[in-house]
Amino acid sequence: MAVIIGNPGEGALLRGLLNRVLAVVFITLFAGILVAGVAWLLGGSRAWWVVVVPVVVVIAEIVYYRKTIAEVLELYAEGGNWLKGAEGERRVSAELGKLPDEFIVFNDFHPVKDGTRAAWNVDHIVIGPSGVFVIETKHYSNARVPSAAESGITRRNVKQANANALELKNRAVRWSGGQLQGLFVVPVLVYAQDGASVTSLWEGHVRVLPLRLLVKTILDHRETAIDHDRASRLALVLYDQMDVGTRTPFKDDIVRFGRVVRTVPRTAAPAAAPAPAAAPARPACPKCGSTLVVRTARKGAHAGESFLACPGFPECKHTAPLPS
Template sequence: MLAVGVAFLYLYLNSPTVIGAEGERRVNATLARKLDDQHYIVLEDLTLPTNHGTTQVDHIVLSRFGVFVIETKNMSGWIFGSESQARWTQVMRCRKFQFQNPLRQNYHHVKVVQDLLGIRLDQLENLVAFVGSAEPKTEMPPNVFWNRKALLHYITSRQTVQFTENEVHDFARKLRRSALGANKEIRRAHIQHVREKAIQKETDLSKCPRCGSKMIERTNRSTGQRFYGCCRYPKCRGTRQAD
Protein backbone atom coordinates (compact mmCIF):
# COMPACT_ATOMS: atom_id res chain seq x y z
CA MET A 1 0.00 0.00 0.00
CA LEU A 2 2.89 2.33 0.87
CA ALA A 3 4.52 1.60 -2.49
CA VAL A 4 1.30 2.53 -4.30
CA GLY A 5 1.12 5.80 -2.36
CA VAL A 6 4.74 6.64 -3.14
CA ALA A 7 4.19 5.86 -6.83
CA PHE A 8 1.06 8.03 -6.89
CA LEU A 9 2.93 10.89 -5.20
CA TYR A 10 5.79 10.58 -7.72
CA LEU A 11 3.38 10.69 -10.65
CA TYR A 12 1.55 13.65 -9.15
CA LEU A 13 4.72 15.68 -8.51
CA ASN A 14 5.91 14.97 -12.06
CA SER A 15 2.58 15.72 -13.73
CA PRO A 16 2.47 18.55 -16.29
CA THR A 17 0.07 20.49 -14.05
CA VAL A 18 2.38 20.48 -11.03
CA ILE A 19 5.51 21.12 -13.10
CA GLY A 20 3.80 23.99 -14.89
CA ALA A 21 2.56 25.51 -11.63
CA GLU A 22 6.07 25.36 -10.16
CA GLY A 23 7.46 27.20 -13.19
CA GLU A 24 4.80 29.88 -12.87
CA ARG A 25 5.57 30.25 -9.14
CA ARG A 26 9.27 30.83 -9.88
CA VAL A 27 8.62 33.46 -12.52
CA ASN A 28 6.03 35.25 -10.40
CA ALA A 29 8.36 35.29 -7.38
CA THR A 30 11.08 36.88 -9.49
CA LEU A 31 8.76 39.48 -11.00
CA ALA A 32 7.22 40.40 -7.65
CA ARG A 33 10.61 40.63 -5.92
CA LYS A 34 12.66 42.39 -8.58
CA LEU A 35 10.21 44.81 -10.21
CA ASP A 36 9.66 48.07 -8.34
CA ASP A 37 6.02 48.12 -7.22
CA GLN A 38 6.04 51.90 -7.60
CA HIS A 39 6.24 51.42 -11.36
CA TYR A 40 4.97 47.88 -12.04
CA ILE A 41 1.88 45.86 -11.09
CA VAL A 42 2.29 42.08 -11.34
CA LEU A 43 -0.79 39.87 -11.80
CA GLU A 44 -0.58 36.08 -11.93
CA ASP A 45 -2.71 33.10 -12.90
CA LEU A 46 -5.70 34.99 -14.26
CA THR A 47 -8.59 32.99 -15.70
CA LEU A 48 -10.22 35.45 -18.09
CA PRO A 49 -13.50 35.19 -19.99
CA THR A 50 -13.44 34.98 -23.79
CA ASN A 51 -16.12 34.82 -26.48
CA HIS A 52 -15.83 31.02 -26.49
CA GLY A 53 -15.27 30.20 -22.83
CA THR A 54 -12.21 31.05 -20.74
CA THR A 55 -8.45 31.26 -21.02
CA GLN A 56 -5.73 31.12 -18.36
CA VAL A 57 -2.95 33.73 -18.45
CA ASP A 58 0.21 32.97 -16.46
CA HIS A 59 1.44 36.52 -15.79
CA ILE A 60 0.59 40.09 -16.72
CA VAL A 61 2.92 42.98 -15.86
CA LEU A 62 1.31 46.41 -16.05
CA SER A 63 3.36 49.59 -16.31
CA ARG A 64 3.40 53.04 -17.88
CA PHE A 65 5.79 51.53 -20.43
CA GLY A 66 3.43 48.86 -21.72
CA VAL A 67 1.49 45.73 -20.83
CA PHE A 68 3.57 42.53 -20.76
CA VAL A 69 1.70 39.23 -21.17
CA ILE A 70 3.94 36.31 -20.20
CA GLU A 71 3.59 32.58 -20.88
CA THR A 72 5.77 30.30 -18.73
CA LYS A 73 7.18 26.95 -19.88
CA ASN A 74 8.84 24.73 -17.27
CA MET A 75 10.67 22.26 -19.51
CA SER A 76 13.91 20.33 -19.90
CA GLY A 77 15.85 18.90 -22.83
CA TRP A 78 16.61 20.54 -26.17
CA ILE A 79 14.09 22.88 -27.76
CA PHE A 80 13.80 23.42 -31.51
CA GLY A 81 11.50 26.00 -33.08
CA SER A 82 11.05 29.31 -34.83
CA GLU A 83 8.55 32.15 -34.74
CA SER A 84 6.83 30.93 -37.92
CA GLN A 85 6.44 27.25 -36.94
CA ALA A 86 3.06 26.15 -35.61
CA ARG A 87 4.65 23.46 -33.43
CA TRP A 88 8.00 23.28 -31.66
CA THR A 89 9.98 20.16 -30.75
CA GLN A 90 11.39 19.03 -27.42
CA VAL A 91 14.12 16.36 -27.51
CA MET A 92 14.70 14.54 -24.25
CA ARG A 93 16.52 11.25 -23.76
CA CYS A 94 16.54 10.64 -27.53
CA ARG A 95 12.75 11.03 -27.68
CA LYS A 96 10.94 13.80 -29.51
CA PHE A 97 7.81 15.57 -28.31
CA GLN A 98 5.92 18.30 -30.11
CA PHE A 99 4.10 21.19 -28.47
CA GLN A 100 2.29 24.28 -29.68
CA ASN A 101 4.45 27.29 -30.52
CA PRO A 102 4.19 29.16 -27.18
CA LEU A 103 4.25 32.55 -28.93
CA ARG A 104 1.14 31.57 -30.88
CA GLN A 105 -0.44 30.17 -27.74
CA ASN A 106 0.26 33.40 -25.86
CA TYR A 107 -0.92 35.59 -28.73
CA HIS A 108 -4.45 34.45 -27.93
CA HIS A 109 -3.91 35.66 -24.35
CA VAL A 110 -2.57 38.97 -25.65
CA LYS A 111 -5.69 39.52 -27.76
CA VAL A 112 -7.98 38.72 -24.81
CA VAL A 113 -6.14 41.25 -22.62
CA GLN A 114 -6.20 43.81 -25.44
CA ASP A 115 -9.98 43.49 -25.81
CA LEU A 116 -10.57 43.72 -22.06
CA LEU A 117 -8.43 46.84 -21.67
CA GLY A 118 -9.40 48.50 -24.96
CA ILE A 119 -5.85 49.38 -25.97
CA ARG A 120 -3.79 49.05 -29.15
CA LEU A 121 -2.01 45.80 -29.96
CA ASP A 122 1.35 47.58 -30.19
CA GLN A 123 0.97 48.61 -26.53
CA LEU A 124 1.21 44.98 -25.43
CA GLU A 125 4.20 42.62 -25.44
CA ASN A 126 3.95 38.87 -26.13
CA LEU A 127 6.68 37.24 -23.99
CA VAL A 128 7.58 33.59 -23.32
CA ALA A 129 9.77 32.56 -20.38
CA PHE A 130 11.35 29.10 -20.22
CA VAL A 131 12.37 27.91 -16.76
CA GLY A 132 13.99 24.62 -15.87
CA SER A 133 16.93 23.15 -17.76
CA ALA A 134 15.63 23.48 -21.33
CA GLU A 135 18.19 24.64 -23.90
CA PRO A 136 17.41 26.22 -27.29
CA LYS A 137 19.02 24.45 -30.23
CA THR A 138 17.77 26.84 -32.92
CA GLU A 139 17.84 30.61 -33.10
CA MET A 140 14.94 31.92 -31.06
CA PRO A 141 12.87 35.14 -31.36
CA PRO A 142 14.01 38.02 -29.09
CA ASN A 143 10.82 37.81 -27.01
CA VAL A 144 11.58 34.23 -25.85
CA PHE A 145 13.74 34.06 -22.72
CA TRP A 146 15.77 31.24 -21.17
CA ASN A 147 16.36 32.74 -17.74
CA ARG A 148 14.45 35.12 -15.50
CA LYS A 149 17.24 37.70 -15.45
CA ALA A 150 16.92 38.20 -19.21
CA LEU A 151 13.14 38.49 -18.89
CA LEU A 152 13.50 41.19 -16.22
CA HIS A 153 16.09 43.07 -18.27
CA TYR A 154 13.76 43.10 -21.28
CA ILE A 155 10.81 44.44 -19.27
CA THR A 156 12.78 47.15 -17.49
CA SER A 157 14.55 48.20 -20.71
CA ARG A 158 11.21 49.39 -22.12
CA GLN A 159 11.17 53.08 -21.17
CA THR A 160 8.85 54.70 -23.72
CA VAL A 161 5.80 55.97 -21.80
CA GLN A 162 2.56 54.51 -23.15
CA PHE A 163 0.09 55.14 -20.31
CA THR A 164 -0.49 57.37 -17.33
CA GLU A 165 -0.19 56.03 -13.79
CA ASN A 166 -3.98 56.30 -13.37
CA GLU A 167 -4.52 54.24 -16.54
CA VAL A 168 -2.21 51.52 -15.24
CA HIS A 169 -4.17 51.22 -11.99
CA ASP A 170 -7.42 51.25 -13.94
CA PHE A 171 -6.11 48.35 -16.07
CA ALA A 172 -5.37 46.38 -12.89
CA ARG A 173 -8.91 46.96 -11.60
CA LYS A 174 -10.43 45.90 -14.94
CA LEU A 175 -8.41 42.69 -15.09
CA ARG A 176 -9.12 41.78 -11.47
CA ARG A 177 -12.84 42.36 -12.00
CA SER A 178 -12.79 40.32 -15.19
CA ALA A 179 -10.75 37.49 -13.71
CA LEU A 180 -12.88 34.55 -12.73
CA GLY A 181 -12.59 33.34 -9.15
CA ALA A 182 -10.28 30.37 -8.81
CA ASN A 183 -12.90 28.06 -7.32
CA LYS A 184 -13.40 24.42 -8.19
CA GLU A 185 -16.46 24.89 -10.36
CA ILE A 186 -14.84 27.50 -12.61
CA ARG A 187 -11.58 25.56 -12.78
CA ARG A 188 -13.56 22.47 -13.76
CA ALA A 189 -15.39 24.44 -16.45
CA HIS A 190 -12.10 25.76 -17.79
CA ILE A 191 -10.56 22.27 -17.94
CA GLN A 192 -13.67 20.91 -19.64
CA HIS A 193 -13.49 23.71 -22.22
CA VAL A 194 -9.84 22.88 -22.97
CA ARG A 195 -10.69 19.17 -23.32
CA GLU A 196 -13.57 19.91 -25.67
CA LYS A 197 -11.27 22.03 -27.85
CA ALA A 198 -8.70 19.21 -27.93
CA ILE A 199 -11.36 16.65 -28.87
CA GLN A 200 -12.68 18.95 -31.59
CA LYS A 201 -9.17 19.44 -32.99
CA GLU A 202 -8.53 15.69 -32.97
CA THR A 203 -11.85 15.13 -34.76
CA ASP A 204 -10.99 17.74 -37.39
CA LEU A 205 -7.57 16.15 -37.99
CA SER A 206 -9.18 12.76 -38.58
CA LYS A 207 -11.14 14.15 -41.53
CA CYS A 208 -9.89 14.70 -45.06
CA PRO A 209 -9.22 18.42 -45.67
CA ARG A 210 -10.68 18.09 -49.18
CA CYS A 211 -13.84 16.01 -48.86
CA GLY A 212 -14.30 15.39 -45.13
CA SER A 213 -13.96 11.59 -45.38
CA LYS A 214 -11.94 9.49 -42.94
CA MET A 215 -8.14 9.71 -43.09
CA ILE A 216 -6.02 6.53 -43.09
CA GLU A 217 -2.40 6.29 -41.99
CA ARG A 218 -0.10 5.43 -44.91
CA THR A 219 3.63 5.23 -45.62
CA ASN A 220 5.50 6.90 -48.48
CA ARG A 221 7.23 4.02 -50.29
CA SER A 222 10.11 6.20 -51.46
CA THR A 223 10.97 7.96 -48.20
CA GLY A 224 9.40 5.73 -45.56
CA GLN A 225 7.68 8.76 -44.02
CA ARG A 226 4.25 8.36 -42.46
CA PHE A 227 1.32 10.48 -43.61
CA TYR A 228 -2.47 10.37 -43.63
CA GLY A 229 -4.36 9.89 -46.87
CA CYS A 230 -8.04 10.04 -47.74
CA CYS A 231 -9.87 6.68 -47.64
CA ARG A 232 -11.45 7.59 -51.02
CA TYR A 233 -8.06 7.54 -52.81
CA PRO A 234 -7.58 7.69 -55.81
CA LYS A 235 -10.89 9.57 -56.27
CA CYS A 236 -9.75 12.01 -53.61
CA ARG A 237 -6.04 12.74 -53.07
CA GLY A 238 -6.35 14.66 -49.82
CA THR A 239 -3.35 14.16 -47.47
CA ARG A 240 -2.23 15.36 -44.08
CA GLN A 241 1.25 15.19 -42.58
CA ALA A 242 1.66 12.86 -39.59
CA ASP A 243 2.99 14.29 -36.31
Protein backbone atom coordinates in the same frame (compact mmCIF):
# COMPACT_ATOMS: atom_id res chain seq x y z
CA MET B 1 9.27 45.29 -5.26
CA ALA B 2 6.37 44.80 -7.68
CA VAL B 3 2.81 44.36 -6.42
CA ILE B 4 1.79 40.69 -6.79
CA ILE B 5 -1.86 39.72 -7.28
CA GLY B 6 -2.89 36.04 -7.31
CA ASN B 7 -1.15 32.76 -6.56
CA PRO B 8 1.19 31.48 -9.30
CA GLY B 9 0.56 28.02 -10.72
CA GLU B 10 -2.61 27.48 -8.72
CA GLY B 11 -4.62 26.17 -11.68
CA ALA B 12 -1.80 23.95 -12.96
CA LEU B 13 -1.15 22.58 -9.47
CA LEU B 14 -4.80 21.62 -8.92
CA ARG B 15 -5.09 19.99 -12.33
CA GLY B 16 -1.84 18.08 -11.86
CA LEU B 17 -2.92 16.77 -8.46
CA LEU B 18 -6.37 15.82 -9.80
CA ASN B 19 -4.87 13.88 -12.71
CA ARG B 20 -2.55 11.96 -10.42
CA VAL B 21 -5.26 11.18 -7.86
CA LEU B 22 -7.59 9.86 -10.57
CA ALA B 23 -4.82 7.71 -12.03
CA VAL B 24 -3.87 6.27 -8.63
CA VAL B 25 -7.51 5.55 -7.75
CA PHE B 26 -8.06 3.70 -11.04
CA ILE B 27 -4.86 1.68 -10.69
CA THR B 28 -5.73 0.79 -7.08
CA LEU B 29 -9.23 -0.37 -8.03
CA PHE B 30 -7.93 -2.37 -10.97
CA ALA B 31 -5.26 -4.05 -8.84
CA GLY B 32 -7.78 -4.73 -6.07
CA ILE B 33 -10.13 -6.48 -8.48
CA LEU B 34 -7.29 -8.64 -9.78
CA VAL B 35 -6.15 -9.59 -6.27
CA ALA B 36 -9.71 -10.43 -5.24
CA GLY B 37 -10.15 -12.57 -8.33
CA VAL B 38 -6.91 -14.44 -7.72
CA ALA B 39 -7.82 -15.04 -4.07
CA TRP B 40 -11.20 -16.41 -5.05
CA LEU B 41 -9.71 -18.74 -7.67
CA LEU B 42 -7.06 -20.07 -5.35
CA GLY B 43 -9.58 -21.00 -2.68
CA GLY B 44 -6.91 -22.76 -0.68
CA SER B 45 -6.25 -25.37 -3.40
CA ARG B 46 -2.76 -26.29 -4.57
CA ALA B 47 -3.72 -27.63 -8.00
CA TRP B 48 -1.54 -26.42 -10.89
CA TRP B 49 -4.44 -24.89 -12.75
CA VAL B 50 -5.19 -22.67 -9.77
CA VAL B 51 -1.89 -20.88 -10.43
CA VAL B 52 -2.07 -20.90 -14.22
CA VAL B 53 -5.65 -19.66 -14.55
CA PRO B 54 -5.16 -16.43 -12.54
CA VAL B 55 -2.02 -15.64 -14.54
CA VAL B 56 -3.92 -16.14 -17.79
CA VAL B 57 -6.79 -14.00 -16.48
CA VAL B 58 -4.42 -11.18 -15.50
CA ILE B 59 -2.71 -11.24 -18.90
CA ALA B 60 -6.07 -11.31 -20.67
CA GLU B 61 -7.36 -8.35 -18.66
CA ILE B 62 -4.21 -6.34 -19.33
CA VAL B 63 -4.50 -7.05 -23.07
CA TYR B 64 -8.23 -6.30 -23.10
CA TYR B 65 -7.89 -3.06 -21.12
CA ARG B 66 -4.54 -2.03 -22.60
CA LYS B 67 -5.92 1.20 -24.07
CA THR B 68 -7.52 2.16 -20.78
CA ILE B 69 -4.35 1.35 -18.87
CA ALA B 70 -2.30 3.39 -21.35
CA GLU B 71 -4.67 6.33 -20.89
CA VAL B 72 -4.38 6.06 -17.11
CA LEU B 73 -0.59 6.01 -17.29
CA GLU B 74 -0.70 8.97 -19.66
CA LEU B 75 -3.02 10.75 -17.23
CA TYR B 76 -0.49 10.13 -14.45
CA ALA B 77 2.37 11.44 -16.60
CA GLU B 78 0.31 14.47 -17.65
CA GLY B 79 -0.31 15.19 -13.99
CA GLY B 80 3.46 15.34 -13.55
CA ASN B 81 3.70 17.81 -16.43
CA TRP B 82 1.07 20.05 -14.83
CA LEU B 83 2.93 19.93 -11.52
CA LYS B 84 6.15 20.83 -13.34
CA GLY B 85 4.32 23.70 -15.04
CA ALA B 86 3.11 24.97 -11.66
CA GLU B 87 6.70 25.02 -10.43
CA GLY B 88 7.70 27.01 -13.53
CA GLU B 89 4.99 29.59 -12.86
CA ARG B 90 6.17 29.97 -9.27
CA ARG B 91 9.71 30.60 -10.51
CA VAL B 92 8.52 33.25 -12.97
CA SER B 93 6.39 34.96 -10.31
CA ALA B 94 9.36 35.11 -7.94
CA GLU B 95 11.47 36.70 -10.69
CA LEU B 96 8.77 39.24 -11.58
CA GLY B 97 8.62 40.24 -7.93
CA LYS B 98 12.04 41.88 -8.46
CA LEU B 99 10.47 44.56 -10.67
CA PRO B 100 10.17 48.08 -9.12
CA ASP B 101 7.18 49.27 -7.09
CA GLU B 102 5.43 50.89 -10.06
CA PHE B 103 4.83 47.45 -11.65
CA ILE B 104 1.95 45.10 -10.86
CA VAL B 105 1.83 41.37 -11.65
CA PHE B 106 -1.32 39.25 -11.99
CA ASN B 107 -0.60 35.52 -11.56
CA ASP B 108 -2.80 32.74 -12.94
CA PHE B 109 -5.38 35.26 -14.16
CA HIS B 110 -8.85 33.69 -14.59
CA PRO B 111 -11.63 36.14 -15.46
CA VAL B 112 -15.08 35.33 -14.10
CA LYS B 113 -18.37 35.59 -15.97
CA ASP B 114 -21.70 35.12 -14.21
CA GLY B 115 -19.92 33.61 -11.22
CA THR B 116 -18.10 30.99 -13.31
CA ARG B 117 -14.42 30.99 -14.21
CA ALA B 118 -13.80 31.40 -17.92
CA ALA B 119 -11.93 28.65 -19.75
CA TRP B 120 -9.40 31.25 -20.94
CA ASN B 121 -6.62 32.12 -18.53
CA VAL B 122 -3.14 33.68 -18.54
CA ASP B 123 -0.11 32.58 -16.54
CA HIS B 124 1.10 36.14 -15.81
CA ILE B 125 0.14 39.70 -16.76
CA VAL B 126 2.61 42.52 -16.05
CA ILE B 127 1.62 46.20 -16.10
CA GLY B 128 4.10 49.02 -15.63
CA PRO B 129 5.70 52.13 -17.13
CA SER B 130 7.33 50.11 -19.93
CA GLY B 131 4.05 48.59 -21.11
CA VAL B 132 1.70 45.64 -20.72
CA PHE B 133 3.09 42.11 -21.02
CA VAL B 134 1.26 38.78 -21.25
CA ILE B 135 3.56 35.93 -20.24
CA GLU B 136 3.15 32.28 -21.18
CA THR B 137 5.38 30.09 -18.98
CA LYS B 138 6.92 26.75 -19.95
CA HIS B 139 9.06 24.50 -17.78
CA TYR B 140 10.67 21.59 -19.60
CA SER B 141 13.43 19.13 -18.74
CA ASN B 142 15.66 19.97 -21.71
CA ALA B 143 17.64 23.19 -21.36
CA ARG B 144 17.84 23.90 -25.11
CA VAL B 145 14.76 25.49 -26.63
CA PRO B 146 14.57 24.96 -30.41
CA SER B 147 13.23 27.67 -32.71
CA ALA B 148 9.72 27.58 -34.13
CA ALA B 149 11.18 26.53 -37.47
CA GLU B 150 12.67 23.43 -35.82
CA SER B 151 9.94 22.41 -33.41
CA GLY B 152 6.17 22.08 -33.61
CA ILE B 153 5.99 22.40 -29.81
CA THR B 154 7.71 25.79 -29.96
CA ARG B 155 5.36 26.90 -32.75
CA ARG B 156 2.39 25.89 -30.62
CA ASN B 157 3.76 27.79 -27.60
CA VAL B 158 4.42 30.92 -29.68
CA LYS B 159 0.92 30.75 -31.13
CA GLN B 160 -0.56 30.46 -27.64
CA ALA B 161 1.40 33.46 -26.33
CA ASN B 162 0.32 35.58 -29.30
CA ALA B 163 -3.32 34.52 -28.94
CA ASN B 164 -3.31 35.38 -25.21
CA ALA B 165 -1.98 38.88 -25.90
CA LEU B 166 -4.64 39.54 -28.54
CA GLU B 167 -7.38 38.14 -26.30
CA LEU B 168 -6.35 40.33 -23.36
CA LYS B 169 -6.26 43.42 -25.57
CA ASN B 170 -9.79 42.79 -26.86
CA ARG B 171 -11.18 41.95 -23.42
CA ALA B 172 -9.55 45.01 -21.81
CA VAL B 173 -11.27 47.28 -24.34
CA ARG B 174 -14.61 45.58 -23.70
CA TRP B 175 -14.27 45.51 -19.90
CA SER B 176 -13.25 49.18 -19.78
CA GLY B 177 -16.13 50.33 -21.96
CA GLY B 178 -13.70 51.42 -24.69
CA GLN B 179 -11.47 53.51 -22.40
CA LEU B 180 -8.47 51.26 -23.11
CA GLN B 181 -8.84 51.39 -26.88
CA GLY B 182 -5.49 51.23 -28.66
CA LEU B 183 -3.76 49.36 -25.83
CA PHE B 184 -0.70 47.43 -27.05
CA VAL B 185 0.05 44.13 -25.31
CA VAL B 186 3.46 42.47 -25.66
CA PRO B 187 3.34 38.64 -25.91
CA VAL B 188 6.19 36.93 -24.05
CA LEU B 189 7.09 33.23 -23.93
CA VAL B 190 9.34 32.35 -20.97
CA TYR B 191 11.20 29.10 -20.35
CA ALA B 192 11.75 28.57 -16.63
CA GLN B 193 13.94 25.44 -16.63
CA ASP B 194 17.45 25.70 -15.20
CA GLY B 195 20.01 26.90 -17.74
CA ALA B 196 17.43 27.43 -20.48
CA SER B 197 19.08 28.25 -23.80
CA VAL B 198 16.79 29.92 -26.34
CA THR B 199 17.67 29.55 -30.01
CA SER B 200 15.72 32.64 -31.14
CA LEU B 201 14.77 35.62 -28.93
CA TRP B 202 12.07 36.71 -31.39
CA GLU B 203 9.40 34.59 -33.06
CA GLY B 204 7.38 37.07 -35.09
CA HIS B 205 5.96 39.56 -32.56
CA VAL B 206 6.57 37.22 -29.61
CA ARG B 207 9.54 37.66 -27.27
CA VAL B 208 11.03 34.26 -26.40
CA LEU B 209 13.19 34.40 -23.28
CA PRO B 210 15.00 32.32 -20.70
CA LEU B 211 13.94 33.26 -17.19
CA ARG B 212 17.19 35.09 -16.42
CA LEU B 213 16.48 37.75 -19.10
CA LEU B 214 12.84 38.38 -18.21
CA VAL B 215 13.11 41.33 -15.80
CA LYS B 216 15.78 43.14 -17.83
CA THR B 217 13.74 42.77 -21.01
CA ILE B 218 10.62 44.23 -19.37
CA LEU B 219 12.51 47.19 -17.90
CA ASP B 220 14.29 47.96 -21.20
CA HIS B 221 11.18 47.62 -23.38
CA ARG B 222 10.24 51.27 -23.93
CA GLU B 223 8.53 51.00 -27.32
CA THR B 224 5.15 50.31 -25.70
CA ALA B 225 5.35 52.59 -22.64
CA ILE B 226 2.01 53.61 -21.12
CA ASP B 227 1.14 56.49 -18.82
CA HIS B 228 0.26 56.09 -15.16
CA ASP B 229 -3.46 56.65 -15.63
CA ARG B 230 -3.85 53.85 -18.19
CA ALA B 231 -1.70 51.50 -16.10
CA SER B 232 -3.84 52.12 -13.02
CA ARG B 233 -7.10 51.82 -14.98
CA LEU B 234 -6.07 48.50 -16.56
CA ALA B 235 -5.01 47.08 -13.19
CA LEU B 236 -8.40 47.94 -11.67
CA VAL B 237 -10.25 46.51 -14.67
CA LEU B 238 -8.39 43.18 -14.36
CA TYR B 239 -8.86 43.11 -10.59
CA ASP B 240 -12.63 43.58 -11.00
CA GLN B 241 -12.79 40.61 -13.38
CA MET B 242 -11.30 38.21 -10.83
CA ASP B 243 -13.36 35.90 -8.64
CA VAL B 244 -14.33 37.72 -5.42
CA GLY B 245 -12.88 35.00 -3.22
CA THR B 246 -9.61 35.01 -5.15
CA ARG B 247 -9.12 38.77 -5.30
CA THR B 248 -10.21 39.74 -1.76
CA PRO B 249 -6.90 38.75 -0.07
CA PHE B 250 -5.12 41.15 -2.44
CA LYS B 251 -7.33 44.20 -1.86
CA ASP B 252 -4.62 46.05 0.08
CA ASP B 253 -2.11 45.28 -2.69
CA ILE B 254 -4.24 46.80 -5.47
CA VAL B 255 -4.78 49.88 -3.29
CA ARG B 256 -1.03 50.13 -2.70
CA PHE B 257 -0.36 49.95 -6.43
CA GLY B 258 -2.77 52.81 -7.09
CA ARG B 259 -1.07 54.85 -4.37
CA VAL B 260 2.39 54.14 -5.80
CA VAL B 261 1.33 55.03 -9.33
CA ARG B 262 -0.07 58.37 -8.17
CA THR B 263 3.19 59.29 -6.45
CA VAL B 264 5.56 58.36 -9.29
CA PRO B 265 6.95 61.60 -10.77
CA ARG B 266 5.45 62.35 -14.13
CA THR B 267 7.46 63.63 -17.03
CA ALA B 268 6.67 67.33 -17.34
CA ALA B 269 5.00 68.25 -20.59
CA PRO B 270 6.85 70.89 -22.60
CA ALA B 271 5.55 74.36 -21.86
CA ALA B 272 3.33 75.73 -24.55
CA ALA B 273 4.86 78.53 -26.57
CA PRO B 274 3.44 81.92 -25.53
CA ALA B 275 0.85 83.26 -27.89
CA PRO B 276 2.17 86.08 -30.03
CA ALA B 277 1.16 89.48 -28.80
CA ALA B 278 -1.77 90.87 -30.68
CA ALA B 279 -0.82 93.62 -33.05
CA PRO B 280 -2.09 97.01 -31.88
CA ALA B 281 -5.24 98.10 -33.64
CA ARG B 282 -4.53 100.59 -36.42
CA PRO B 283 -6.50 103.83 -36.31
CA ALA B 284 -8.98 104.90 -38.96
CA CYS B 285 -8.26 107.68 -41.42
CA PRO B 286 -9.86 110.88 -40.06
CA LYS B 287 -10.64 112.02 -43.60
CA CYS B 288 -12.25 108.98 -45.28
CA GLY B 289 -12.67 106.46 -42.45
CA SER B 290 -10.47 103.72 -43.99
CA THR B 291 -8.14 101.76 -41.69
CA LEU B 292 -4.64 103.13 -42.01
CA VAL B 293 -1.87 100.82 -43.29
CA VAL B 294 1.88 100.76 -42.66
CA ARG B 295 4.04 102.19 -45.42
CA THR B 296 7.81 102.73 -45.74
CA ALA B 297 9.24 105.93 -47.17
CA ARG B 298 11.41 105.25 -50.21
CA LYS B 299 13.07 108.66 -50.56
CA GLY B 300 13.47 112.02 -48.95
CA ALA B 301 14.62 112.92 -45.47
CA HIS B 302 12.62 110.03 -43.93
CA ALA B 303 13.66 107.30 -46.43
CA GLY B 304 13.51 103.83 -44.82
CA GLU B 305 11.20 104.92 -42.02
CA SER B 306 7.73 103.40 -41.55
CA PHE B 307 4.56 105.43 -41.14
CA LEU B 308 0.79 105.10 -41.34
CA ALA B 309 -0.94 106.07 -44.55
CA CYS B 310 -4.42 105.96 -45.96
CA PRO B 311 -4.99 103.04 -48.36
CA GLY B 312 -7.09 105.40 -50.48
CA PHE B 313 -3.95 107.18 -51.80
CA PRO B 314 -3.75 109.09 -54.13
CA GLU B 315 -7.39 110.20 -53.63
CA CYS B 316 -6.72 110.52 -49.87
CA LYS B 317 -3.21 111.58 -48.88
CA HIS B 318 -3.53 111.43 -45.08
CA THR B 319 -0.44 110.11 -43.21
CA ALA B 320 0.49 109.72 -39.54
CA PRO B 321 3.54 108.56 -37.57
CA LEU B 322 3.56 104.99 -36.20
CA PRO B 323 2.49 104.84 -32.54
CA SER B 324 5.41 104.12 -30.21
